[in-house]
Amino acid sequence: MKMNMMKTSAAALAFVATVMVSGTSFAAGDTPRAPAQNWSFNKLFGSFEPAAAQRGFQVYKEVCSGCHSMSLLSYRHLSQLGFSEDEVKAIAASVEVTAGPNDEGEMFERPGIPADRFKAPFANVQAAAAANNGKAPPDLSLMTKARVGGADYVYGLLVGYEEAPSGVEVPEGGNYNKYFPGHVIAMGPPLSDESVEYTDGTKPTLSQHAKDVTTFMAWAAEPEMEARKRMGVKVLLFLLVLTGMLYAVKRKVWENLH
Amino acid sequence: MDTNNMHPVMKWVEYRLPVFSFLDHSLGTQYPTPKNLNYWWNFGSLAGLVLVIMIASGIVLAMHYTAHVDYAFDSVERIMRDVNYGWLIRYIHMNGGSMFFIVVYIHMFRGLYFGSYQAPRELLWMIGVFILLAMMATAFMGYVLPWGQMSFWGATVITNLFSAIPLVGDSIVTLLWGGFSVDNPTLNRFFSLHYLMPFVIVGLVVVHIWALHVHGSNNPTGIDVKSEQDTIGFHPYFTTKDLFGMGLFMMFFMFFVFYAPNFFGEPDNYIPANPLVTPAHIVPEWYFLPYYAILRAFTGDFLVYQVISLGGLLMDAKLAGVLAMFASILLLLFMPWLDGAKVRSCSFRPIMAMAFWIFVLDCLVLGYIGGKPAEGNFITIGQWATFYYFAHLLVIVPLVSRLERPRQLPDSINASVLKAAE
Numbered sequence A: 001m002k003m004n005m006m007k008t009s010a011a012a013l014a015f016v017a018t019v020m021v022s023g024t025s026f027a028a029g030d031t032p033r034a035p036a037q038n039w040s041f042n043k044l045f046g047s048f049e050p051a052a053a054q055r056g057f058q059v060y061k062e063v064c065s066g067c068h069s070m071s072l073l074s075y076r077h078l079s080q081l082g083f084s085e086d087e088v089k090a091i092a093a094s095v096e097v098t099a100g101p102n103d104e105g106e107m108f109e110r111p112g113i114p115a116d117r118f119k120a121p122f123a124n125v126q127a128a129a130a131a132n133n134g135k136a137p138p139d140l141s142l143m144t145k146a147r148v149g150g151a152d153y154v155y156g157l158l159v160g161y162e163e164a165p166s167g168v169e170v171p172e173g174g175n176y177n178k179y180f181p182g183h184v185i186a187m188g189p190p191l192s193d194e195s196v197e198y199t200d201g202t203k204p205t206l207s208q209h210a211k212d213v214t215t216f217m218a219w220a221a222e223p224e225m226e227a228r229k230r231m232g233v234k235v236l237l238f239l240l241v242l243t244g245m246l247y248a249v250k251r252k253v254w255e256n257l258h
Numbered sequence B: 001m002d003t004n005n006m007h008p009v010m011k012w013v014e015y016r017l018p019v020f021s022f023l024d025h026s027l028g029t030q031y032p033t034p035k036n037l038n039y040w041w042n043f044g045s046l047a048g049l050v051l052v053i054m055i056a057s058g059i060v061l062a063m064h065y066t067a068h069v070d071y072a073f074d075s076v077e078r079i080m081r082d083v084n085y086g087w088l089i090r091y092i093h094m095n096g097g098s099m100f101f102i103v104v105y106i107h108m109f110r111g112l113y114f115g116s117y118q119a120p121r122e123l124l125w126m127i128g129v130f131i132l133l134a135m136m137a138t139a140f141m142g143y144v145l146p147w148g149q150m151s152f153w154g155a156t157v158i159t160n161l162f163s164a165i166p167l168v169g170d171s172i173v174t175l176l177w178g179g180f181s182v183d184n185p186t187l188n189r190f191f192s193l194h195y196l197m198p199f200v201i202v203g204l205v206v207v208h209i210w211a212l213h214v215h216g217s218n219n220p221t222g223i224d225v226k227s228e229q230d231t232i233g234f235h236p237y238f239t240t241k242d243l244f245g246m247g248l249f250m251m252f253f254m255f256f257v258f259y260a261p262n263f264f265g266e267p268d269n270y271i272p273a274n275p276l277v278t279p280a281h282i283v284p285e286w287y288f289l290p291y292y293a294i295l296r297a298f299t300g301d302f303l304v305y306q307v308i309s310l311g312g313l314l315m316d317a318k319l320a321g322v323l324a325m326f327a328s329i330l331l332l333l334f335m336p337w338l339d340g341a342k343v344r345s346c347s348f349r350p351i352m353a354m355a356f357w358i359f360v361l362d363c364l365v366l367g368y369i370g371g372k373p374a375e376g377n378f379i380t381i382g383q384w385a386t387f388y389y390f391a392h393l394l395v396i397v398p399l400v401s402r403l404e405r406p407r408q409l410p411d412s413i414n415a416s417v418l419k420a421a422e
């Protein structure tokens, strides 16, 4: 009878698991899911590939930053990707930021410093929307966490531009994208082969650009990920040993019963 | 308690404030506990553990959080990025919410299966239902605090439900909002209440455990303790067993914190709240999905609605849905009387046991439907599952419990343990 109950409850648990897994995959209408890529950072103990993330930052800086802010990042955070202190300073100094007010009460322009947030391309959402056919380009700091499909979706989006199938009307200022919910996106294809000149000899293909910038965005969304996974191993091993010992204690105590 | 062997300091304290004998009678050698409790009885202490973890992590989060519509989202991201181990604290609190509901739902289903709500534990059970309600309020308001898209739109949808109440509904909604839409005053009062409610829960848990200690735990056989042979001291037996359970549970909990911290979450909540853009699917947190399914099952053509509203005369479908949603929980208060059996445990009530597992399945189906868009077959399935939920509580339990002839009960807890050991 006890066995029976255990079996039933195991079945129930399996059912919960299935429901949970399938429950997280809300499909958006007829838009297909972007195929899964083999991301190093999505593996259980995986990390960000620093070279890819650095190239991704270059893509962001040279292409995406013309339209998209990443306002949760500061230049100093880039040292995590393996940029040296001087490189970070130089990157920060390459932009002019508005600071102040000074003692005369005036705002002034100065070169950026590592503590500054990434400079946004537009003064506000309205200006951003006005410059982009009425659709403001969203901030990219959390993008891979903020979309169903995560990094796979972002990558799919960047490489997913194609001719609209016959019969589908794409309105003025719109572009057809296979993976964007509803297919019509205000962003034109931002990347193509050789959009950016890499200095490390990597072949500058569209898919390479897209992979690199997605890796960079994944890091930007979860800069704590590597530290988190490293700590997780220690915590779980500690708990495993502790629980094993607690089990031994429990066995020992209960042994004397009846 | 034998005070003679005590350390002089302990003795000094004990004479003035008998904390040590109090502990010994609550969690110690002097608290007799049925010796046959299985691992389903671990979930009460696990709930207590999660409650402590939630309060501790929540207090630290509150030190860094800013309850203002312009800063809330960024202040949470600041915790994630710039506060030392802020990501750890936040992920513990975020996943702790889900853990709390997993543990408490199992705890409640345990009570349902073994008839723990029956006399003389009715009040204990009813306090439990109030704890669940308090937890739901706390979790709902907590989810609003990061001020993401789901925070905002979840708050809007759920607070709007109260507008279905006749006459006073709109005033209640205005009171909840502190204005005419979900806005800064709403966020501020939700933060205040979210900080308050856990301490209300602590108070309820104290009363819950007080009531528990009057008659002690029920047990898998559901029969009363008859002699000292049936029990063992809580310490060392259940202290060690509970600690082992906590170790296992913490491994489960920490796996999510470190390796799948956003598993229970919605991507949309990483988009800052925007009152002008409605998300495609507004879904509450997973632990509210069954109630959400019940709420949405009530459409104009749902037969149950037609019946309870006398063909739509008494109330509109929205009000019926809201009432049904609250009734789905409040009905549990009446379990001790809906169940008329003389025997507690479903282990000796095979038909009731089967009904129990179908009910569990029904709750899972409701949860599944709650997460799906309200269209096509999902609506029909949700309506049948809603119908069954109430049919179980209002028809199946009262009838089966009174008609089913239970199996032969063991003579005593001790006898059942000895028999199982054979």
Ligand code: HEM
Pocket: B040, B041, B042, B043, B044, B045, B047, B048, B049, B051, B104, B107, B108, B111, B114, B116, B117, B121, B124, B125, B126, B127, B128, B129, B130, B131, B132, B201, B205, B208, B209, B212, B216, B217, B218, B219
């Ligand atoms: C904050 C949440 C809660 C905490 C901390 C808590 C804590 C506890 C603890 C420590 C026990 C004794 C150990 C056990 O029997 O597992 C217990 C027993 C019990 N709880 Fe809870 N509980 C909570 C919520 C609930 C809820 C929501 C219900 C049901 C509506 C409930 C119903 C019961 C019942 C009926 C018992 C006695 C069970 C028995 O001895 O068979 N509890 N609770």
